[in-house]
Amino acid sequence: MERDPLLDHEYDGIREYDNPTPGWWHLIFLGTVVFGLFYVIFWDLNPSTPTMHERHASATVHHLQLKFAGIGELQPDAPTIVAFMHNEEYLPIGRAVFKANCVSCHGNDGQGLVGPNLTDDAWKNVKAIEDIATVVANGAAGGAMPAWGRRLHPNEVVLVSSYVATLRGSKPGMAKQAEGDVIGPWPAFTPEGE
Template sequence: MFTKAVPVETEEDILMDHDYDGIKELDNALPPWWKYGFYITIGVAFIYLLNFHVFGIGLNPTEEYSAEMESARIKKEKYEASNKDRIDEKNVPMAAADGIQAGKILFEANCVACHLSDGGGSVGPNLTDDYWLHKGSLNDIYNTIKVGYPDKGMQSWSGQFTPKQISYLSSYIKTLRGTKPAAPKAQQGEFYVDEVVATDSASVIKPDSGKVAKPDTAAIIKK
């Protein structure tokens, strides 16, 4: 039923009249399941041809990808619209005066052991100059506080501080840049400036661009 194989007793009836080094061939019929499966694939291929290449009803893989990406974008926008206060390392806002003051309190309670009260640096790096180990944008500072760099002695503070508190602390650290500590630690890391974008009327700063410039930059603009 499934193979239509000829019984061994009657194999001589389907023995073909050629051999290869004594090896002979039987003219067995293809198994029905194989033939029907082949016919089904032909039918599926025909439907596929009509669907995608004749009538254009279905979406090809590229169109499916684009549709899924658009759906994901819409979901992301809805989520962000309903979570406007959500803060992560991609959208850290510069805090207002009260937030910066809150960040200062956090800094003085938790960070002075490594960075000193004026941010000049001790075990940790100097936070007042233009050199940063992990870039110096507000988003970068937030990420450094959040995830830490244990191999360099910087622990993660995500378990102790809320995202809002980390944003306040990041904003306060940002205000230390350009100040004059009593005993500043030597420069560490790469020279960093916020990106400057030229416009028709003036130049404006993009605060979280993450650009790294060389020390011979013509103009250094500090926030």
């Protein structure tokens, strides 16, 4: 029986055999390279394959369609904003949009940080409740308040406006001083059917 040849070096008293790698390892390696080439050509270089951004945008549209299927397209008017201030099913969506996009300037409870306090009766760019949606969608103060109309679904603009309107009159700790003009109360809520 022929012994496998030993390599001529030794590490800590250990010597190793000079065996070639098995042929099937080479086949697996070559198969992986060929598969990788076809994968890159088909997936990354193929213009008909949607990009990651396109797949994400498509999934976002689908998700928003499912989320807003029950309410359709909301109008940013006073009756709609007031109605959704009292809608326990959709108000949490407005709260989530606020927490994701607005707390860095307006604070977690709307108390105001670099942005104005949203809990008092003095508002800088709002004279009526529907103006909240206008400010959210178009921004204000020469860009200090960014426009969210292109980043948010129109229904999200209405729902976050409803949530912001509910913050008025709350008493958060460490609230920023009032800025702007004192405005009248929000319109009264009239449930449907009354």
